[in-house]
Amino acid sequence: MPEYNTKEVEEKWKSFWEKEKIYKFDLKSKKPIYSIDTPPPTVSGKMHIGHAFQYSQMDFIARYKRMKGFNLFYPFGTDDNGLPTERLVEKSRGIKAKDFDRREFIKICLDYLKKELPIFIQTWKDIGISCDYSLYYSTIDNHSRKISQWSFLDLHKKGRLERRDAPSMWCSECQTGIAQVEVQDKEIDSTFNNIVFKVDGKDLEIATTRPELLPSCVAVFYNPKDKKYKAFKGKKAKVPLFNFEVPIMEDERVDVSKGTGIVMCCTFGDQTDMEWQKAYRLPIKEAITKDGKMTSLAGKFQDQKIKEARKNILEELKKQELLTKQTAIKHFVNVHERCGTEIEFLKTRQWFVKYLDLKKDMLRWGKNLRWFPEHMKYRYDNWVKGLQWDWLISNQRYYGVPFPVWYCEKCDSVYLANEKDLPVDPLKDKPPVEKCKCGGKLIGEKDILNTWFTSSMTPTIALKLVYDKIEDKLPMNLRPQAHDIITFWLFNTVLKQNLHYNKNPFSDVIISGFVTLEGEKMSKSKGNIIEPVEVIEKFGADALRFWAASSKLGEDINYQEKIALTGKKFVTKLWNAANFVFMNLEGYKGEKPKKLEKIDDLFLNELNKVVTAATYRFEAYEYSRARFDTEDFFWKEFCDNYLEIVKKRIYNEKGDKKISAQYTLYQSLLTILKLIAPIMPYVAEEIYQKYFRKSEKEKSIHLSNWPKEDKKRSEAWTKDRSLFEFYSILDQVRQEKTKKQKSMRAEVILTMGEKDKRKLDGMLEDLIAVTNAKEIKIGKFNVEVL
DSSP states (O other), X not given: OOOOOHHHHXXXXXXXXXXXXXXXXXXXXXXXXXXXXXXXXXXXSSOOHHHHHHHHHHHHHHHHHHHTTOEEEOOEXXXXXXXXHHHHHHHHHTOOGGGSOHHHHHHHHHHHHHHHHHHHHHHHHHTTOOOOTTSEXXXXXXXXXXXXXXXXXXXXXXXXXXXXXXXXXXXXXXXXEOOGGGEEEEEEXXXXXXXXXXXXXXXXXXXXXOGGGGGGEEEEEEOTTOGGGGGGTTOEEEOTTXXXXXXXXXXXXXXXXSTTSEEEEETTSSHHHHHHHHHHTOOOOOOBOTTSBXXXXXXXXXXXXXXXXXXXXXXXXXXXXXXXXXXXXXXXXXXXXXXXXBOEEEEEEEEEEOOGGGHHHHHXXXXXXXXXXXXXXXXXXXXXXXXXXXXXXEEOOSSSOBOXXXXXXXXXXXXXXXXXXXXXXXXTSOOSSSBOTTSOBEEXXXXXXXXXXXXXXXXXXXXXXXXXXXXXGOSEEEEEEXXXXXXXXXXXXXXXXXXXXXSOSEEEEEEEOOEXXXXXXXXXXXXXXXXXXXXXXXXXXXXXXXXXXXXOTTOOEEOOHHHXXXXXXXXXXXXXHHHHHHHTOTTOOSOOOSSOOHHHHHHHHHHHHHHHHHHHHHHTTOHXXXXXXXXXXXXXXXXXXXXXXXXXXXXXXXTHHHHHHHHHHHHHHHHHHHHHTTTOHHHHHHHIIIIITTTXXXXXXXXXXXXXXXXHHHHHHHHOOHHHHHHHHHHHHHHXXXXXXXXXXXXXXXXXXXXXXXXXXXXXXXXXXXXXXXXXXXXXXXXXXX
């Protein structure tokens, strides 16, 4: 019996699928279309185990739908514009973007992608992701840039865009404005510092975690319900070290239980500071530069990094006896999700999508989606309800999709590109007019569009690969993605498609979880990384996918090697079972017997039940249950029971009795292969091609029809359960032989009641054969091992 060679099998069928275009979308086909808005993985290094986990799960559904007779629109894209790719190139080349001319750095990025992308994409092919790779897009290619820039023009036309000078979130490490969606909460160790302000020569203690913002203090606030500070109303407080005065004011937003119950307002420490500044028309004083250093307002602390200045200012306050108390605390701060740097609030000129007036619409759009699992909708809803900022879409970086915008040097008027000229680069392309109406020269926008502004257009980007008009192609059928980017990719895509087309981008949403190792989220910095390539090398791609199918949608899963090992054992058993079956199908021509033996008929009823269950599970995106049901049936019913039951009939019988067993073996093995094909495509293809291809019409099992439920067999299964009586007796015989330490070939004498014996009418010959029964007596049930 030939051994199963994982590497050879995978290489063979990868090449076959690509050469024969097995997964190609057919624009001329009359089959119903099933469309998937595939998440474009970020090109920020190698595929990680989370990618393998999530993409395998979406591919289970894609392969199932293809076998159900759909024409799959299943493109593949890569998200390779913006900050992630820029940082990857900086790290891999040991360079900094700011040290280069913008055009030169962009060329470096594009050259890097040209070399790395084929390697990156190949790993998706290696794990058997059945996308149509000829329908490929990159979020930085001309096609995507054109659509992203069109989105900008369309939203501008609809009055949804605004360019304004305003406080906005800023990352001093990446040196760019960032949107609310790019912010994460991170718990850090910090210190509440009680600092002495002077009011008419008296001490007023104010607690703060950020003493470095003292130079930008513009007011002091207390809650009007807090009587202990009423005496300070209308007075001024002198800011320590920097010796300027600020007004003391009342506001109900002050938390009386926090710190000393009185706070300083700095421009800008947080969201509340910004609200106060706007409400009371306070001055704006900037203490921090765009690269995270102190400004000239900080006096002798100028040019110091934020944390350095914090330390030195606290030391100076101690010296001057102006620091009365320090309390160690843990609290949450906002950090940039790309680099983990604590964000600052700086006044900068940025482009925003105005959408805070659409919260009710956003909630309605989310409600109209079908969520799997359903509870994930709450993350979307909570995000919408917690929105405080319009969407900042401009980044002060080098590499990405340019704004299709020029400005007048004199009057700052905005000039937009003509749609027919897209995509454009305003730093090198001519503006739409020679000069401004005021006579001023036009200069191109240097900022780039936030990467999510482009990624949120993936339904349009994908559909426009094959269709000129896409409104009637929306919504797409499915959006698969991980739960951590519900607020990023899903929310923004729902928003943009509704703003552009007044339609949701997709109907169904399936949400996958995280992969952990020993209960912790995997992280390169922690060194607890499992590479998919290593798993494939050791166990094979089917085993990796088998592991990915062990988790329900939305559930985080711990990587356990033993599950991948179980997957490998399953592949080996399936291969060995197929070889055994076809060794005994020699000479069988595919004919159906005039009459099926009873046990064969009942076994096919049981198999039909598994088909019904697996179909139901896949329709509900419950691939893990479909895999379990199929695997369980294969091991227990097919291998442990049925193969053993029909051995002697196949070896010794002739005519219809043998043909009945052969027909059942052929049909049941083919059905099992089809049921497991979406999960384990390589072994399913190998066995199909080796044994079934010559008699089945489809050139790949992945183009064959999904098994259909036979309603008559479903009814028959509910009426006749005698197969389980058979299995029960067989189990008891096996247990008795094991107990007596006898071979399974040992003879037995069976004793059973007349009624039980009648239940097994038509199956007694098979029972005698599989148990090696010398005799069946009537009486109280008993197994006598000889």
